[in-house]
Amino acid sequence: MLQTLAITGPIYLVIALGFLAGRFGIFSKLDMRVLGTYVVRFALPALVFTALSQRPVSEVMNGRYVLGYAVGSLTVMLAAFGWGWRWQGKSFTLSALCGLGVSSSNSGFIGYPIAILVAGPASAAVGLAMCMLVENLLMIPLTLVMADSGHAGGGRWYRILVQSLIQLARNPVILAIVGGFVVSLTGIPITGVLARTINMLAMSSAAVSLFVIGGTLVGLKTKGMRRDVTAIALGKLMLHPLAVGLMMWLVPPDDHTLRAAAVVFAATPMLSIYPILAQKYGFEDMCAAALLLATVLSFLTISVILWLLGPILGWAA
Structure with missing residues (x-):
């Protein structure tokens, strides 16, 4: 347990x-937004590009990992959607957002800093890239299509999908993934000043991202929405890692550290842009409250999950 606390302690101290x-008031909300923009547009893309470009494609593109993480995430997403729409009588749009909340992780801001300590830099970076592929190419577009389909004034589903894919094509992380694969396939060497510059940006990702998460929690409230917010937060922190862990057991990647990394990524709170995606539909307050509660509770749930992963990773008791 001390080993687990040694891993999670620094993570949550930086968030605090x-x-x-x-x-x-040392940093304003605007300051945190600027720092978050830096991470999303520069540090994370540099990290992903470095991880993918420096290893053979056969090592980076692990089909079992992608399949397990995608199926586990999609299963939980559809279960949460069904819970909201059929059993709770919520709107189609809100049910879709509930599904996104329990199935899409904060892979870059929280998942990667923990995974790098659990699985090592190489496995953590490769796992991050594959998780972002699943989240950006499957989970987020699917949710937006479903949410817009149930929203008054929403367009046809295929137009929504095309618009989502166009936006993804401009996403710096997606561009970094494509660039990393191209460099890996062609064998183009990235050396000298350019390599050192990219590495410097990549190394800044973990600390700055955690700091931003802490800053964004200031002022968020859960009052009046506790039942729904609690259900989303607990579903994300418990059901998502359980589903992904089950898939990693059924279709295991050869590298056991990648299996552990997948569970760690699934165990983190929902992605930080969750309230932003919900803003268009008027549910940003509930989604922000769910993000707050999940982030606070994750200190306990992630610590327990890492303790359970200890024997798999060969930690000392």
Whole structure:
């Protein structure tokens, strides 16, 4: 258990530092937004590009990992959607957003810093790239299509899908994934000043991203929405890693550290842009509250999951 706390402790201390910096006005909400933009547009793409470009495609593109993570995430997403629409009587749009909340992780801001300590830099970076492929090419477009289909004034599903794919084509992380694969396939060497510059940007990702998460939690409230918010948060922190873990057991990647990384990524709170995606439909307050509760509870749930993963990773008791 001490090994687990040694891993999670620094992660949540940096998050707490970001929260305190925002709470006492050292950094404003606008400042945190600027730092978050830096991470999303520069640091994370550099990290993903470095991970993919420096390894053979056969090592990077692990079909079993992608299949297991995608099926596990999609299963939980559809289960949460069914729970909201059929059993709770919620709208089609809100049910789709509930599904996204329990099935899409904060892979870059929280998942990667933990995974790098659990599975090592190589497995963590490769796992991050594959998780982002699943989230950006499957989970987010599917949710937007479903949410817009149930929203008043929403367009036809295929137009929504095309618009989502066009936006994804401009996403720096997606461009970094494509670029990394191209470099890996062609064998183009990235050396010298360019390599050192990309590495410097990549190394800044973990600390800055955690700091931003803490800052964004300032001012979020859960009052009046506790039942739904609790269901989404617990579904994300418990059902998602359980489903992905089951798939990693049924269709295991050869590298056991990749299996552990997949569970770690699934165990993190929902993606930080979750409330932003919900803003268009008027549900940003509920989604922000779910993000807050999941982030707070994740200190306990991730610690338990890492403790359970200890024997698999060969940690000492």
